[in-house]
Amino acid sequence: MSVETAPLPVTTGFEASIAPLMQPLLAYFTRRVEPREESADCLSETLVVLWRRRDALPASADELRAFAFGVAKGVLANHVRGRIRQGALGDRVRDEVRVSAPSVVDESVMDALRSLPAKDRELVQLIVWDGFGVAEAGSLLGIRAGAARTRYARAKERLRVILASTDLHPSD
Amino acid sequence: MNIDDRILHADPARTLDVSDDSLARMLRDSTSHAAARVPASNVGSAQARPRRRAAWIAGGLVAALALGFASPAIASGVRYLAQTGWFGSPNPPGVGLPFDPSTSTEQDSSEWVDVKADDFVDFAVTIYPDYAVLPAGVDQSRFASDVATWIANPVFVDPADDTDSMLLQTTNIIGTFEFTARCTWMMEWKAAPAGSERAEAAATVLAESAHWPATVSTDGGGIVDSYVALADAALAGDGSLVDQELMVNCPDVAETAGR
Numbered sequence: 001m002s003v004e005t006a007p008l009p010v011t012t013g014f015e016a017s018i019a020p021l022m023q024p025l026l027a028y029f030t031r032r033v034e035p036r037e038e039s040a041d042c043l044s045e046t047l048v049v050l051w052r053r054r055d056a057l058p059a060s061a062d063e064l065r066a067f068a069f070g071v072a073k074g075v076l077a078n079h080v081r082g083r084i085r086q087g088a089l090g091d092r093v094r095d096e097v098r099v100s101a102p103s104v105v106d107e108s109v110m111d112a113l114r115s116l117p118a119k120d121r122e123l124v125q126l127i128v129w130d131g132f133g134v135a136e137a138g139s140l141l142g143i144r145a146g147a148a149r150t151r152y153a154r155a156k157e158r159l160r161v162i163l164a165s166t167d168l169h170p171s172d
Numbered sequence: 173m174n175i176d177d178r179i180l181h182a183d184p185a186r187t188l189d190v191s192d193d194s195l196a197r198m199l200r201d202s203t204s205h206a207a208a209r210v211p212a213s214n215v216g217s218a219q220a221r222p223r224r225r226a227a228w229i230a231g232g233l234v235a236a237l238a239l240g241f242a243s244p245a246i247a248s249g250v251r252y253l254a255q256t257g258w259f260g261s262p263n264p265p266g267v268g269l270p271f272d273p274s275t276s277t278e279q280d281s282s283e284w285v286d287v288k289a290d291d292f293v294d295f296a297v298t299i300y301p302d303y304a305v306l307p308a309g310v311d312q313s314r315f316a317s318d319v320a321t322w323i324a325n326p327v328f329v330d331p332a333d334d335t336d337s338m339l340l341q342t343t344n345i346i347g348t349f350e351f352t353a354r355c356t357w358m359m360e361w362k363a364a365p366a367g368s369e370r371a372e373a374a375a376t377v378l379a380e381s382a383h384w385p386a387t388v389s390t391d392g393g394g395i396v397d398s399y400v401a402l403a404d405a406a407l408a409g410d411g412s413l414v415d416q417e418l419m420v421n422c423p424d425v426a427e428t429a430g431r
Contacts, residue, residue: 014203018199019195022192022199023192023195026185026188027188030185030188031184040198044198047199048205048206049419077416078421080394082392082393089202093190096189096194100187100190101187101189106182109179124179128180129183129185142412159179160175
């Protein structure tokens with residue numbers, strides 16, 4: 001049985017700015033957080049930090065996205081250190097994440113990704129999964145644009161070699 | 173299938189299906205709760221506290237004395253209402269007061285303190301750890317008072333919450349002093365010219381602060397290591413971790429306390 005809920009009131013400027021980032025940020029955490037439903041807590045914590053820093057939010061959409069993902073990266077680090085606690089704010093989102101069917105995992109690709117150095121792996125994921133440009137993803141990771149391009153090309157070549165080998169010689 | 177397509181196909185969030193409506197509500201709720209935070213400008217202001225809690229705190233004190241719980245403050249004749257006389261875990265049996273706190277760590281034997289007590293700030297200032305040094309221009313006693321006032325304010329104001337007490341162990345309070353002091357050194361490092369003696373001095377304190385006692389004793393895993401990594405990066409001139417910590421974790425009060 002569905003529960004009737006009142007329509008949302010008019011949004012504030014802050015909410016209007018952040019709303020387009022909600023799905024991308026949730027996806028960012030869902031890709032990196034275990035168990036995946038804790039991505040809701042990470043997203044909630046990210047929103048609190050963004051609200052606290054609202055006076056410093058960039059005006060342009062691209063810069064705001066980069067800023068928000070910079071916050072998300074810090075919140076993810078907190079999650080890894082056990083500094084994010086479950087709150088009630090994300091209950092509904094947590095439930096929806098929990099029941100979302102997990103993707104059919106291509107283990108050979110995941111293994112290949114795991115074989116990369118951590119920074120290279122994150123660079124590839126930010127570009128391919130999160131949709132950042134190479135320079136933007138590099139900036140998020142503290143890597144200069146030129147170096148990011150080099151590392152990205154090298155990482156993809158390594159993935160190509162590993163997957164070609166795996167496809168020729170599957171483990172089972 | 174090319175390599176990009178294969179990685180894209182392996183995206184763990186590819187089948188994520190969360191409604192925009194749920195996310196809009198989460199954004200609204202999170203914003204509302206964040207807006208209920210006590211603003212930084214309130215730091216240092218006088219706190220109006222209901223008087224009725226004093227009765228049960230006094231009752232608890234009587235009960236604690238009757239049960240024979242040791243309190244150094246009692247022994248020295250100095251006593252604050254904020255002090256409960258309860259140390260560690262479990263709670264003293266038979267006291268029957270209206271809360272059931274858990275310890276901050278399994279090994280923490282420090283005293284439980286009521287942060288909603290009228291004299292909490294006065295008490296908290298007395299336990300500020302002298303080793304948690306502060307940059308030039310930050311007055312330690314005012315810093316301690318401002319941070320204690322910030323601790324005394326609930327993070328979120330819940331209109332339905334009419335409880336009279338909020339208990340913390342002194343280890344947590346000292347840990348918050350350490351944490352906030354560490355933030356001031358991150359700001360000091362950022363304010364100093366790159367590679368200067370001032371920057372090096374700030375980074376050195378950051379390195380030492382990773383091993384401050386309450387930081388170490390409350391580390392559930394990875395906290396000390398993360399501060400060591402932050403300080404190492406700062407010593408090497410890399411401010412990325414400092415920026416991240418300041419943006420995500422350091423409270424606004426660190427910018428104003430004691431100044």
